[in-house]
Amino acid sequence: MKTTLSSKIEALLFVAGDDGLTMKQLQFLTEAEEQDIRTSVEDLTQRYKEPASGIMLKELAGVYQLVTKAQVAETIQKLVENPTAQALSQASLEVLAIVAYKQPLTRLEVEDLRGVKSEKPLHTLAAKGLIQEMGRAEGTGRAILYGTTTEFLNYFGLKDLSELPPLPEENASHEEEETDLFMTNFQQAFKAETEA
Numbered sequence: 001m002k003t004t005l006s007s008k009i010e011a012l013l014f015v016a017g018d019d020g021l022t023m024k025q026l027q028f029l030t031e032a033e034e035q036d037i038r039t040s041v042e043d044l045t046q047r048y049k050e051p052a053s054g055i056m057l058k059e060l061a062g063v064y065q066l067v068t069k070a071q072v073a074e075t076i077q078k079l080v081e082n083p084t085a086q087a088l089s090q091a092s093l094e095v096l097a098i099v100a101y102k103q104p105l106t107r108l109e110v111e112d113l114r115g116v117k118s119e120k121p122l123h124t125l126a127a128k129g130l131i132q133e134m135g136r137a138e139g140t141g142r143a144i145l146y147g148t149t150t151e152f153l154n155y156f157g158l159k160d161l162s163e164l165p166p167l168p169e170e171n172a173s174h175e176e177e178e179t180d181l182f183m184t185n186f187q188q189a190f191k192a193e194t195e196a
Contacts, residue, residue: 005032006040013057013066020065023072088124095121096130100152100164104145122146130155 008030012021021029026037040058048056054072058065065078068076088096095118100112110118124133126146134147153160 004040005036006043009037009040010066011043013064016065018065020060020063022062022064023040026064041073088128089121091116091118092121092124096125096152099125099131099146100148100161101167103147103161106137106145108143110146110177115181 009026010160012026012029021191023034023037027034030037032040041059045057047053055066056069058067091196094114095110098113099105102109102113107118107122110122122131126133129149129151131146131152132149136142137145148161152158157166
Protein backbone atom coordinates (compact mmCIF):
# COMPACT_ATOMS: atom_id res chain seq x y z
CA MET A 1 0.00 0.00 0.00
CA LYS A 2 1.43 3.35 -1.05
CA THR A 3 1.65 6.06 1.60
CA THR A 4 -0.04 9.24 0.44
CA LEU A 5 1.54 12.67 0.77
CA SER A 6 -1.28 13.69 3.13
CA SER A 7 -0.49 10.74 5.40
CA LYS A 8 3.19 11.67 5.46
CA ILE A 9 2.43 15.30 6.30
CA GLU A 10 -0.05 14.27 9.01
CA ALA A 11 2.50 11.92 10.61
CA LEU A 12 5.28 14.51 10.45
CA LEU A 13 3.12 17.21 12.05
CA PHE A 14 2.01 14.79 14.76
CA VAL A 15 5.61 13.91 15.63
CA ALA A 16 6.76 17.56 15.43
CA GLY A 17 4.17 18.50 18.08
CA ASP A 18 4.09 22.13 19.26
CA ASP A 19 7.12 23.05 17.15
CA GLY A 20 5.27 22.38 13.92
CA LEU A 21 6.95 22.41 10.52
CA THR A 22 7.46 25.08 7.86
CA MET A 23 6.78 24.60 4.17
CA LYS A 24 10.51 24.24 3.49
CA GLN A 25 10.82 21.55 6.16
CA LEU A 26 7.82 19.68 4.74
CA GLN A 27 9.33 19.91 1.24
CA PHE A 28 12.65 18.55 2.47
CA LEU A 29 11.12 15.74 4.53
CA THR A 30 8.56 14.59 1.95
CA GLU A 31 10.62 15.41 -1.17
CA ALA A 32 7.43 16.86 -2.67
CA GLU A 33 6.73 20.10 -4.54
CA GLU A 34 5.27 23.08 -2.68
CA GLN A 35 2.00 23.01 -4.67
CA ASP A 36 1.48 19.29 -3.91
CA ILE A 37 2.08 19.96 -0.21
CA ARG A 38 -0.38 22.88 -0.24
CA THR A 39 -3.01 20.62 -1.85
CA SER A 40 -2.42 17.90 0.77
CA VAL A 41 -2.55 20.44 3.61
CA GLU A 42 -5.89 21.68 2.27
CA ASP A 43 -7.17 18.07 2.10
CA LEU A 44 -6.14 17.51 5.72
CA THR A 45 -7.74 20.81 6.77
CA GLN A 46 -11.04 19.74 5.19
CA ARG A 47 -10.86 16.26 6.73
CA TYR A 48 -10.32 17.73 10.21
CA LYS A 49 -13.42 19.93 9.82
CA GLU A 50 -15.51 16.79 10.35
CA PRO A 51 -17.27 16.90 13.76
CA ALA A 52 -15.82 13.48 14.63
CA SER A 53 -12.28 14.91 14.66
CA GLY A 54 -10.82 16.41 17.84
CA ILE A 55 -7.89 18.03 16.07
CA MET A 56 -7.34 20.55 13.29
CA LEU A 57 -4.48 21.75 11.14
CA LYS A 58 -3.42 25.33 11.75
CA GLU A 59 -0.86 27.62 10.13
CA LEU A 60 0.75 30.21 12.38
CA ALA A 61 3.47 32.50 11.01
CA GLY A 62 4.33 30.02 8.25
CA VAL A 63 4.46 27.04 10.62
CA TYR A 64 1.98 24.19 10.25
CA GLN A 65 0.78 22.46 13.43
CA LEU A 66 -1.77 19.91 14.51
CA VAL A 67 -3.76 21.42 17.39
CA THR A 68 -6.78 20.39 19.41
CA LYS A 69 -10.18 21.91 18.70
CA ALA A 70 -11.71 24.33 21.21
CA GLN A 71 -14.66 21.94 21.67
CA VAL A 72 -12.44 19.41 23.45
CA ALA A 73 -10.59 21.95 25.62
CA GLU A 74 -12.38 20.89 28.82
CA THR A 75 -11.37 17.25 28.32
CA ILE A 76 -7.76 18.23 27.54
CA GLN A 77 -7.67 20.41 30.66
CA LYS A 78 -8.41 17.37 32.83
CA LEU A 79 -5.33 15.64 31.45
CA VAL A 80 -3.16 18.73 31.89
CA GLU A 81 -4.29 19.22 35.49
CA ASN A 82 -3.67 15.55 36.33
CA PRO A 83 -0.77 14.30 34.17
CA THR A 84 -0.21 11.27 36.39
CA ALA A 85 -3.77 9.96 36.12
CA GLN A 86 -2.26 6.71 34.95
CA ALA A 87 -0.23 5.03 37.65
CA LEU A 88 3.52 5.40 37.36
CA SER A 89 5.56 2.23 37.11
CA GLN A 90 8.04 1.28 39.82
CA ALA A 91 10.86 2.27 37.47
CA SER A 92 9.31 5.69 36.85
CA LEU A 93 8.85 6.26 40.59
CA GLU A 94 12.49 5.37 41.24
CA VAL A 95 13.70 7.72 38.51
CA LEU A 96 11.40 10.51 39.71
CA ALA A 97 12.72 10.16 43.26
CA ILE A 98 16.33 10.26 42.07
CA VAL A 99 15.72 13.32 39.90
CA ALA A 100 13.79 15.09 42.68
CA TYR A 101 16.57 14.65 45.24
CA LYS A 102 19.69 14.83 43.06
CA GLN A 103 18.76 17.31 40.30
CA PRO A 104 20.06 18.45 37.94
CA LEU A 105 21.53 15.20 36.64
CA THR A 106 22.00 13.30 33.39
CA ARG A 107 20.45 10.04 32.25
CA LEU A 108 23.78 8.29 32.80
CA GLU A 109 23.91 9.56 36.39
CA VAL A 110 20.37 8.26 36.98
CA GLU A 111 21.34 4.90 35.49
CA ASP A 112 24.49 4.79 37.62
CA LEU A 113 22.40 5.29 40.78
CA ARG A 114 19.73 2.76 39.73
CA GLY A 115 22.05 0.26 38.12
CA VAL A 116 19.71 -0.22 35.15
CA LYS A 117 18.73 1.62 31.98
CA SER A 118 16.41 4.55 32.61
CA GLU A 119 15.69 6.07 29.21
CA LYS A 120 12.04 4.94 29.03
CA PRO A 121 11.09 6.13 32.55
CA LEU A 122 12.72 9.50 31.81
CA HIS A 123 10.65 9.84 28.63
CA THR A 124 7.48 8.82 30.49
CA LEU A 125 8.08 11.39 33.25
CA ALA A 126 8.88 14.13 30.73
CA ALA A 127 5.70 13.30 28.78
CA LYS A 128 3.68 13.58 31.98
CA GLY A 129 5.25 16.97 32.69
CA LEU A 130 6.89 15.89 35.95
CA ILE A 131 10.50 16.40 34.78
CA GLN A 132 12.08 18.57 32.14
CA GLU A 133 15.37 19.42 30.48
CA MET A 134 17.29 21.84 32.70
CA GLY A 135 20.20 22.45 30.35
CA ARG A 136 23.24 20.54 29.18
CA ALA A 137 26.16 19.05 31.09
CA GLU A 138 29.67 20.30 30.40
CA GLY A 139 32.06 18.02 28.56
CA THR A 140 31.88 15.54 25.74
CA GLY A 141 28.42 14.93 24.33
CA ARG A 142 26.80 17.69 26.40
CA ALA A 143 24.24 15.31 27.94
CA ILE A 144 20.78 16.58 28.89
CA LEU A 145 20.38 17.55 32.55
CA TYR A 146 17.00 16.65 34.06
CA GLY A 147 15.12 18.33 36.90
CA THR A 148 11.59 18.45 38.26
CA THR A 149 8.93 20.87 37.04
CA THR A 150 6.49 23.16 38.80
CA GLU A 151 3.86 20.56 37.85
CA PHE A 152 5.79 18.06 40.01
CA LEU A 153 5.59 20.52 42.94
CA ASN A 154 1.89 21.21 42.30
CA TYR A 155 1.04 17.52 42.06
CA PHE A 156 2.74 16.67 45.36
CA GLY A 157 1.52 19.85 47.06
CA LEU A 158 5.01 21.25 47.66
CA LYS A 159 5.98 24.92 47.75
CA ASP A 160 9.55 24.02 46.83
CA LEU A 161 11.97 21.11 46.88
CA SER A 162 12.98 21.78 50.48
CA GLU A 163 9.61 20.28 51.50
CA LEU A 164 10.54 16.84 50.14
CA PRO A 165 10.69 14.16 52.86
CA PRO A 166 14.21 14.03 54.30
CA LEU A 167 16.59 11.33 53.16
CA PRO A 168 18.18 9.03 55.73
CA GLU A 169 21.40 10.28 57.32
CA GLU A 170 24.52 9.91 55.16
CA ASN A 171 26.33 7.98 57.91
CA ALA A 172 23.71 5.21 58.14
CA SER A 173 25.34 1.82 58.49
CA HIS A 174 23.75 0.07 55.52
CA GLU A 175 23.45 1.67 52.11
CA GLU A 176 20.69 -0.78 51.17
CA GLU A 177 18.58 0.36 54.13
CA GLU A 178 19.05 3.96 52.97
CA THR A 179 17.74 3.13 49.52
CA ASP A 180 14.76 1.25 50.98
CA LEU A 181 13.85 4.13 53.28
CA PHE A 182 14.38 6.62 50.47
CA MET A 183 11.94 4.80 48.20
CA THR A 184 9.50 4.08 51.04
CA ASN A 185 9.26 7.79 51.96
CA PHE A 186 8.80 8.77 48.33
CA GLN A 187 6.21 6.07 47.62
CA GLN A 188 4.24 6.97 50.77
CA ALA A 189 4.16 10.63 49.72
CA PHE A 190 3.14 9.63 46.18
CA LYS A 191 0.42 7.25 47.42
CA ALA A 192 -0.98 9.84 49.82
CA GLU A 193 -1.24 12.37 47.00
CA THR A 194 -2.90 9.98 44.55
CA GLU A 195 -5.49 8.95 47.16
CA ALA A 196 -6.28 12.57 48.01
